[in-house]
Amino acid sequence: MSERERSGRGAFLDARSLIGCRHRLHLTATYPRVLSGVAEDAGVQQRRDAAVAHREHVRDTLVAVQPEQWVVIDPAQPAAVRAEATMQACSEGALHIWGAVLPQEPDTGRRGGSEILLRDRMRGGYIPVIVVNHKVTDARQPDPADHHPLTSDLYQWNPQPDRHVRTRTQPRDQQRLAHLYRMLQRHGLASPALVGGAIGLAFDRILIHDLTGLLDDYDRRYADRIAVIRGELPTVPSKVPECRQCPWWSRSGTPDELSCERWLTEHHDVSLVAPGSRAELLRRHDVETVEDLAGWSGEAPDDWQYEPFAEAVVTARAWISGAPLVRRVERLQVRRADVEVDVDLESYQEYGAYLWGTLLDGVYRPFVTWDPVPTQDEGRSFAEFWTWLMARRTEAAATGKTFAAYCYSRNAEDKWMYESARRFAGMPGVPTEQQVREFVDGPEWVDMFQVVSEQFICPNGKGLKKVAPVAGFAWRDAEAGGEASMSWYRLAVGYDDGEIDLTQRTRLLEYNEDDVRATQALREWMVPSAPGGRSAEAEVPSMADFREPDHPRRTIGT
Structure with a gap:
């Protein structure tokens, strides 16, 4: 049995894989041993360490205020043991659970956990609250005409419109909360309130996310991603911002045949000059290579919503010629001063x-x-x-x-x-x-x-x-x-x-x-x-x- 065939059996997917490159997910699932000796990007490791330290600080602070209301799951235990302890705490009606791990689901492939599960005292069930090491809100001056996000006090769940902050869009947080809701729902533990919470870097409030309009998108996204890691859907490389720190791009220890940079360059893939969603749109118009784009004639695609399309075509032609820059204007201007x-x-x-x-x-x-x-x-x-x-x-x-x-x-x-x-x-x-x-x-x-x-x-x-x-x-x-x-x-x-x-x-x-x-x-x-x-x-x-x-x-x- 090949490594690919083995990797597709018993595959599990956590919420982190719902956002980002599908091909990276495919490679990591299909060739799990390849990266075992490859050094992780230093910046990624530092952010991970910082996130761990932030979560520990949040845990210690919250639990110290009301220790009798918390069940803290031992993080040193195996995942299966932590899941059993989480389910036991839920069955006993614990008010606050830190370090919750939900049972893995062999049929759906879901796995995951929430830093906090809060008992919904009014409706029953639990509300997932995640602790993240990035900003979830920005400060703003109160304006009665604005839409105000719901936030809650850290120590007492009480969602109220908050006039002092605006929400930072964080799709990864929303997808993770939807993922946790589905896992809680499977065991009859999801709060009917259909909400989740996020404590951000500022650690000053809980931002409330309404999950009602997110679940359909989550379900579609999850079905796609689990099919990818099970080998049921094909993927190909495409250049996206994530490539800058991806070990599959081009790094010592990554085989040449699995290097996305090498594949894209050999195929002159259009994403080299039109990365991200631009490439996705162009492929729908049968533009697969840089040469396809360079040879475009006629009007721009009706659904092109980026820079002037003529500039995208020039970018492709410049890439072919090896020109690192092209002037948009005849006379360059920069404000100069004494x-x-x-x-x-x-x-x-x-x-x-x-x-x-x-x-x-x-x-x-x-x-x-x-x-x-x-x-x-x-x-x-x-x-x-x-x-x-x-x-x-x-x-x-x-x-x-x-x-x-x-x-x-x-x-x-x-x-x-x-x-x-x-x-x-x-x-x-x-x-x-x-x-x-x-x-x-x-x-x-x-x-x-x-x-x-x-x-x-x-x-x-x-x-x-x-x-x-x-x-x-x-x-x-x-x-x-x-x-x-x-x-x-x-x-x-x-x-x-x-x-x-x-x-x-x-x-x-x-x-x-x-x-x-x-x-x-x-x-x-x-x-x-x-x-x-x-x-x-x-x-x-x-x-x-x-x-x-x-x-x-x-x-x-x-």
Whole structure:
């Protein structure tokens, strides 16, 4: 019997597999031994460890307040033992069960557990409440005209409209709660209320999810996924955002014949230039390869709802020619100023921003705290950064000079400026949220990612580490990247009572410095401040060069 045939027998599916790539699910189920020796992505492991720590903190806090109302299932026991203990606690009418595991279902293939099962005292049955290590709500100013989500107090189930938060869409949470509801329903333990709850990273309330409209979608999704792992439905690779951290993409230890990157490249699959849902739509129009898309003539598909379709066709033609960038416009534009500051921050997951790096007149200045985040010292480093930046802005205005600050993909910088203003409000030098808003919404805060997106087509991606090398910039550290920096940071601050590694602090500072210098190099390449240097307008082909399928093959630098 083949490994594939063995893997399909007795296959079980938990809720984590309901969201994400179907082909990854197929490979993992069909070749379970292949990845046994492959190192897990460091970022994935760190997030898993952080989630475990968060759940333990939530458990210890909740149980300590009302220990007599809780049954805590021993996590060290085998799953079958934990399931038996959970069912026993339910049969005895326990009010709160932590670490619940529901019996596996050999016929349906379902397996799963809930951090919390709450007894529905009014209707009977149990309500699943999951504890997750991501945000489930965002703060907002109360507005009577808005739709208000239902939330409950952490210690007493009492769902009420909450005017102070808005829901963050988290399909994975909703699918997991629907999965748990079906498992509870099988044993007659599901509350008729048809709701579930989620405690997020903030650990300040329970967000209530109405499951009524979710179950049909869940049932369809579950039927598809269980058929995939049982080998009843075929799958093929397709490029999606998940590929960036997937061991089946291309990683040491993964056989070439199972590498999705190799398969897609060999087949010139259309998802290489139109990833995700774009590729799914194109395949419905018989566009399977990059060449199919490059050769498209006539009107765009009626159901195309993305960028202008002509740009998708040009992207395919550029990929075939090997051009990493294509100009959308004849004349490139970047806001330039007399005083130019480049900014890049480093944060550790959702815990805090520990480093604000700046570049002015060729001099790199970091504003940093090496106290493990979250820490009050973040407020000090952020205040110093903000005070320094605003001082340069004020000085420029006082001397009649223009000012601009640049970042690459402002979402992170904006988020942590607002977060820091809220968390450290009142500390010396910390701005108000309104002061942050006035700056980031003004013309002096320039997002180079947006500038690149508006003026270039990028067949290989728009990330700074994809685009800046085209401008001639190179990072000193070959491993430089957001995920790698998470590992460096843990060593740099001695997380988990480890020994502090000062070399990793140097590594982080150099990585941050290279990021701000890359942003400067990209800006200077797009709109040179002095004649005679490299120029993107001279080097990068325009869309006009790719109007026809038999476009001339032009390469950057020729």
